[in-house]
Amino acid sequence: MNLFRDVKADLDRTVETLIAEGVLPEGLDLSRVTVEPPRDASHGDMATNAAMLLSKPAGMKPRDLAEKLAEALTGHDRIATAEVAGPGFINLRLAATAWHDVLRAILDLGTAYGDSDIGARRKVNVEYVSANPTGPLHIGHARGAVVGDALSGLLLKAGYDVCKEYWVNDAGSQIDSLGWAVYWRYLEILDPKKFAITDEAAIKSFMAAMGAPDRELEYRGEYLIPVAQALFEEKGDALAVKGADGFEGKPVDEWLPPIRLFAVDKMLDLIKDDLKVLGIDQDVFTSERWIIETHVDRIVAWLKDRDLIYRGILEPPKGQKPDDWEPREQTLFRATQFGDDVDRPLQKSDGSWTYFASDIAYHWNKHERGYDRQINIWGADHGGYVKRMQAAVTAASEGKAALTVKLCQMVRLMDKGEPMKMSKRAGNFVTLRDLVDAVGKDVVRFYLLTRKPDAPLDFDLTAVKEQSRDNMVFYVHYAHARGHSVFRMAGEQVPDLDVSDAALAAADLNLLSEESEQAVLRLLSEWPRVIEAAAEAEEPHRIAYYLYDLASAFHGWWSKGKEDTALRFIQADDPAVTLARLALVKAVRIVIASGLAVFGVEPVEELT
């Protein structure tokens, strides 16, 4: 059920009829013709730009064509009046029955109302979070997580076959650093004095003794203590040697490989728990280690066969010269052939693959799995990486796959309008889990979706819990809760009234004649096209604004009853009117619940 699509179909048929009658020429392109809600409700229910778009190919003046179309359009059942306005708009007013059909469809379909088939079950891969498995998720990850999850929900509702994916960077130098950090915590358990994490001198001399004098000890957070503890319980002191002077470290090769595996495993568990707290459950976790073992060599050879890889020397970036620049021959991918600014290195000087190489292989793997539409959600600091990745996807799929990247800007954590000071070193940086504990998963999810991702966002711990109109999260929840409270009140005030789904479906909807009721119904009719537009634009935040608009219209309608008791939803002496209004209230509840479901947010029946 999509009223706008139905009316567009009426319009298309009208144009075809006029073509058959010779009024319009054949071969008109109707794809850009729209049927939309007008900006101003006084213009009518819907407006179309058809006459303005078709006037040129039809060889007619826009207003003349509009007159012809308007006349023909009034022949359809759904269309009550069609008037020409402005430069050639055709404003439509719909028959009352058209609106009633919408309302009944909502009651019948429930939260499936708004489901679309524009996706046609096409496969889409949405990759998000993909944080390095080196620690718990923090607030910076939360936005990408929520945006990716909501976009997935949106595409699912729009009829796509969606795969929600996490790319696990379980290889590379950061995982080495994690291994070292866990080893230090492990040694700390064996001898807390000798291996204190605060003893910079001890750390430095230890690194030197291990043959890695330049290595810094990263990841000093306490979350690694239980990991080291678990390691100790599994291995005892076998990963260290006991000398005359207490415990000493073993040669790196003996402990680093097993500890890396152990630590990544534990970190991934930690991250999955964090995601669970946010209500996120991704379908596929792909390991970089596995991709390197099974895919990189193959795709590199494949690209080499096509002369897309060569040995060469890059020019230094103009304007900004790194001090230590020296010309260096490296293995390069011809990214410039696919729209990137420079060719990009695939191998480090020690011969191992760069992250880019494994990422190429990974995206190629997605293509092999049938995902030719790929969406990645990244932090804005990775913006410089977008073009090369798109170039690589195009190259490795021979142009069959396309990647879009959504960049999420920073989230500033605030309290009462003041930025909160966070520092990793001091250990008071806010984890995702802290955030959820503080305000709840649904508030976090919804609030992070109230702004388009490419704009920075302030997350104010106090403001998000305020119960006022300027808090979108509250206002939408309140509308849904109010919808339930109306039904609770109906049960008290008119206990004999049958408000079952069947009774609501049979209500006399002609009794919904108030302007504020029509306004609500008009918005409800837009829900399917909001879903489709948001899905095509890949912009879940539009759902938040729609829900806010719907909540506003609903609260506005409710408020009418304050001025005039005859407009209150429940009229004890008029069951027919009450039932019709309750039917509309129920429909509002359904659509809000349907929208919140896209966001993975639970609708509430009562405010707390």
Added chain:
RNA sequence: GCGCCUGUAGCUCAGCUGGAUAGAGUGUCGCCCUCCGAAGGCGAAGGUCACAGGUUCGAAUCCUGUCAGGCGCGCCA
């Protein structure tokens, strides 16, 4: 120096992929409600859509250039 993102009311932000008189919240000002159907209602003021060109029936939206802010710029992921 180059690339990407951003620039809309005092403030925080929408603006349906090019449509009609650019919207909402907040703040300011004025009225109402002081209610119990829970956390408010009505109205006013407030704009050179950063700036300058261009495309066309029509531009906040598309193109070019300029300015300002953010991010990034050869073996980190």
